[in-house]
Amino acid sequence: MSNADAWEGEEKPAFKSNYQALRFIGGNLVSFFGDQIYLIAFPLMVLALTGSPLSMGIVAAIERVPVLLQPLAGVLADRLNRKRILLFCDFFRFLLLGSIGVLFLFEIITIYVLYAAAFVIGVLGQLYQTSQFASIPKLVREQDLDLVNAWNTGVFHTAVFLAPGLGGWIVTLYNPGVGMIINSFSFFIGFLVVWSLRVESERMQGEKRSFIHDVSEGFRFVIHQKPLLYTNIAMFFSVFGTTLFLTMLIVHLKAEIGFSAVSIGWLLSIGGLGAIGGALISPVLRSRVTYRTLLFGCGAVGGLSILLFSFYHTFVALALLNAVGTICASISSPCIVTLRQKLTPEYLLARVQATSRFMTWALMPLGALVAGIIGEYISTSMTIAVGGTVSIIASFIYLHPSLKNVDTEEGAL
Incomplete structure (x- = not known):
């Protein structure tokens, strides 16, 4: 019997004693730390090469185009070994981002190289996130899903609190290329952590089916589960609004407001500090407030x-x-993730997550491009205002009746 089979045969321990889950969260903390440095370094690389908000919009759009490949990512994550997928994505991103950092340091990189790198990073990110989402229920008990997702969100925002300030100093004192190299090593650490985990998946059994059949199975499930469908519809519009905001955030603070890289870093870090508390109180709120209201x-x-x-x-x-x-x-965020995990059978997890991401993120490439155009020809302030307005309007979709009794439906399943 393999280690993975032995783990599956055992009753999973309580969260506080589940060293697999705690190691998984710790590895994510390191990866999230590197990602926050990336979010400062990459836009500043684009500005250094072009000085154009439109170029930043194009780069962001290219990085988000792989969202449209989510149905493929979902089928692959359900058909193949998820652990191997996670290892491949981490190791390749380690090599790619390190190479970009070195090329920028030696001033032998062009904007077209960043365009190509943004696309590859986007592809690997989509495949990794889908596979990771589907692996979490293999690590913890069902009753601990709310908690582990909240903790995972909490460590993300811990990175948001700590990393941007440090990243701003690195970019200011050294070079965006150095920040990119540091980010690459965070993926190598993530690679080592995943290597140590037992996250084998139940692959699809039975006769071989077509790709179209497997993709459609994920879509049919989401459409049938109305709570999933309407949260996806709400996020379809809200993600477009937040994409407008996030695409222009660094450019707005740097070019229009005039903040230094250090000030930008601290501003993002302060946001992360508050969000740590938000992630930690999320499971508490969930025990008192319905998904719909929250x-x-x-x-x-x-x-x-x-x-x-x-x-x-x-x-x-x-x-x-x-x-x-x-x-x-x-x-x-943890509420939406947990809702998907609890309402979905294990063999469909990756496809349901991929389908949901496809449905909710389909406008991200367009949103990033629109952000660049509005920021270039009108102002970054207008881009952000439009994004906020769209997000407010989208929130009313969460009031759909199908979400009113979602806790009851969840328990019935």
């Missing part, structure tokens, strides 16, 4: 924080507004 409240308040962000220019105001937005995101 998702609507976070969506509306988060959208309002983005809208107001476009009107202010002081560091304190912008930091507080960013913190409010990240708190709302850190409360709602």
Whole structure:
């Protein structure tokens, strides 16, 4: 019997004693740490090469185009060994991002290389995230899913709190290329952590079926499960709004407001600090508030924080507004993830996640491109204001009746 089979035959331990899950979260902390440095370094590389908000919009759009490949990612994650997928994605990103950092340091990189790298990074990110989502229920008990997803969101925002300030100093004192190299090593550490985990999956059994059949099975399940369908519809529009905001965030703070890389880093870090608390109270709120109320409240308040962000220019105001937005995101995100995991059978997990991401993220490439166009020809403030308005309107979809009794439906399943 393999280690994976032995693990499956055992009753999973409680979360506080589940060293597999704790190691998994620790590895994510390191990866998230590197990602936050990337979010500062990569846009500044684009600005250094072109000085154009439109170029940043193009890069962001290219990085998000692989969202449209989510149905393929879902089938692969259900058909293949998920652990091997995670290892491949981590190791290849380690090599790719390290190479970009070195090329930038020696000033032998072009914007077209960044375009190509953005696409590959996007492909690997989509495949990794889908496979990781489907692997989590193999590590923990079902009753611990709310908790582990909240903790995972919490460590993400811990990275958001700690890494941007450090990343800003690195970029200012050294070079964006150095930040990219540091990010690459975070993926290598993630590779080592995944290597140590037992996350073998139940692959699809029975006769070989066509790719179209497997993809359609995921779509049919989501459409049938109305709570999943309507959260996806709400996120379809809200993600478009937040994409407008996030694409222009660094450019807005640097080019229009005039903040230094260090100030930008600290502003993002302050947002991460508040979001840590949001992630930690998410399971507490879930025990007292329905999914419907929680998702609507976070969506509306988060959208309002983005809208107001476009009107202010002081560091304190912008930091507080960013913190409010990240708190709302850190409360709602674990709820949506847990809802999908609890309502979906294990053999369909990757495809349902992929289908949901395809449905909710389909407008991300367009949103990034629109953000670049509005930022280039009107202003980055207008881009952010439009994004906030769209997010506020989208939050009302969470009030659909299918989400009213979702906790009861979840228990019945």
